[in-house]
Amino acid sequence: MMYLAILNNDATVLGFLIVMLTIIFSLEKSNIYQIKLFFKYVPALLLCYFIPSIFNSLGVISGEDSNLYYIASRYLLPASLILLTLSIDLQKIRNLGPKAIIMFLTGTIGILIGGPLSLILVTYLFPSIIPISSDDLWRGLSTVAGSWIGGGANQAAMKEMFNVNDQIFSSMITVDVIVANIWMGFLLYGAGISKKMDTWLKADASAIDDLKNQLIKFKAKNQRIPSFIDFMVILSIAFGITGLAHAFADVMAPYIQIHFPFLAKFSLTSKFFWLIVVATTGGLILSFTKFRQYEGAGASTIGSIFLYILVATIGMKMNALAILDAPGIFLLGLIWMLIHVILLLIVAKIIRAPFFFVAVGSQANVGGAASAPVVASAFHPSLAPVGVLLAVLGYALGTYAAWLCGILMQFASL
Numbered sequence: 001m002m003y004l005a006i007l008n009n010d011a012t013v014l015g016f017l018i019v020m021l022t023i024i025f026s027l028e029k030s031n032i033y034q035i036k037l038f039f040k041y042v043p044a045l046l047l048c049y050f051i052p053s054i055f056n057s058l059g060v061i062s063g064e065d066s067n068l069y070y071i072a073s074r075y076l077l078p079a080s081l082i083l084l085t086l087s088i089d090l091q092k093i094r095n096l097g098p099k100a101i102i103m104f105l106t107g108t109i110g111i112l113i114g115g116p117l118s119l120i121l122v123t124y125l126f127p128s129i130i131p132i133s134s135d136d137l138w139r140g141l142s143t144v145a146g147s148w149i150g151g152g153a154n155q156a157a158m159k160e161m162f163n164v165n166d167q168i169f170s171s172m173i174t175v176d177v178i179v180a181n182i183w184m185g186f187l188l189y190g191a192g193i194s195k196k197m198d199t200w201l202k203a204d205a206s207a208i209d210d211l212k213n214q215l216i217k218f219k220a221k222n223q224r225i226p227s228f229i230d231f232m233v234i235l236s237i238a239f240g241i242t243g244l245a246h247a248f249a250d251v252m253a254p255y256i257q258i259h260f261p262f263l264a265k266f267s268l269t270s271k272f273f274w275l276i277v278v279a280t281t282g283g284l285i286l287s288f289t290k291f292r293q294y295e296g297a298g299a300s301t302i303g304s305i306f307l308y309i310l311v312a313t314i315g316m317k318m319n320a321l322a323i324l325d326a327p328g329i330f331l332l333g334l335i336w337m338l339i340h341v342i343l344l345l346i347v348a349k350i351i352r353a354p355f356f357f358v359a360v361g362s363q364a365n366v367g368g369a370a371s372a373p374v375v376a377s378a379f380h381p382s383l384a385p386v387g388v389l390l391a392v393l394g395y396a397l398g399t400y401a402a403w404l405c406g407i408l409m410q411f412a413s414l
Helices: 010-028 033-041 044-057 068-085 090-094 099-125 134-149 152-161 166-192 194-201 206-222 228-259 261-266 271-286 290-297 299-315 320-325 327-351 355-366 372-379 381-412
Strands: none
Touching: 010 033, 010 044, 010 068, 010 299, 044 166, 044 299, 068 228, 068 271, 068 299, 068 372, 068 381, 099 134, 099 327, 099 355, 099 381, 134 152, 134 166, 134 327, 134 355, 134 381, 152 381, 166 194, 166 299, 166 327, 166 355, 166 372, 194 327, 194 355, 206 290, 206 381, 228 261, 228 271, 228 290, 228 299, 261 381, 271 381, 290 299, 299 372, 299 381, 327 355, 355 372, 355 381, 372 381
């Protein structure tokens, strides 16, 4: 039986979400001791994410019936990436070193081996709670691997490659979304206690701090009271390049699909892939021009607002009550994610990688380009491009690694 959400008009829901965001950030700046203490341990960004998920679970709003996530991810996400990269210093990004790549690849390996290991554990210890055959199970889980290593395009590729039926695929999407969103919530919380995590990891986060401090100094040096023209130029930069990115993606993705279909395994036939790549590249190119001075007029602030709206729409996609429909598969997904996390923390401890690399390396795998910059920007808006760059790498590896994971799960289910 289908239930209609209390707020079912997207315009109404958008207004509701923006008012909610305003209340959250207003409270974060409160001088009341109890509220300040609360936000000391609970990042505002985490509330922007979880509060919509609560309203979605209670039926107040519906992420499933709303188009807001699509609009935010296709328009506001690329616009925010452009504005957040406008003042970036590529040399400082390079100075972050190889640990970002190491942690990303560790996350990929964690998903790769976590699938078959969790499958063995759950089917051996709790065989009665899995409602589908072992053959359907490993095939379905291969689509989760595609999503958690690459993205939606890689997930669709696994569905076709392993002949996953629509009913099984629907259950796997539910597990994928809920488990991935729960983990993202932990990462957003971790961003708020990153210094404690770095101390535990014995990590040197000086390169990350240098990048953040460089942006703060640049913004302070160029800061001015923005004029009407300043706002118009900032919006023109954001949505002008976003429009060009869409136009390029609309041509490039179908062209590659027709003439070079084998490149689909690298997600090069995905319009969303080209949208994110072109938008980020446009922002990086403008960072070498005088347009970067618009950071002083609030470019990254507007970009952050766009990103927070995206976070709220991501949150409203999670319905915690859907766990009840497939508790066994959900348990398997949790164990799978736990293996991924444990491996990340072990390697981070060994190489003394900052928690930032753990979080972004993980989310670039599990969440892709739509949410990796969100997690990166939770540490500082200037770090959003790092999330994008790693997520693009995930698109390239996704199909190969997910296919291998699927084969390993097939053997594990014998």
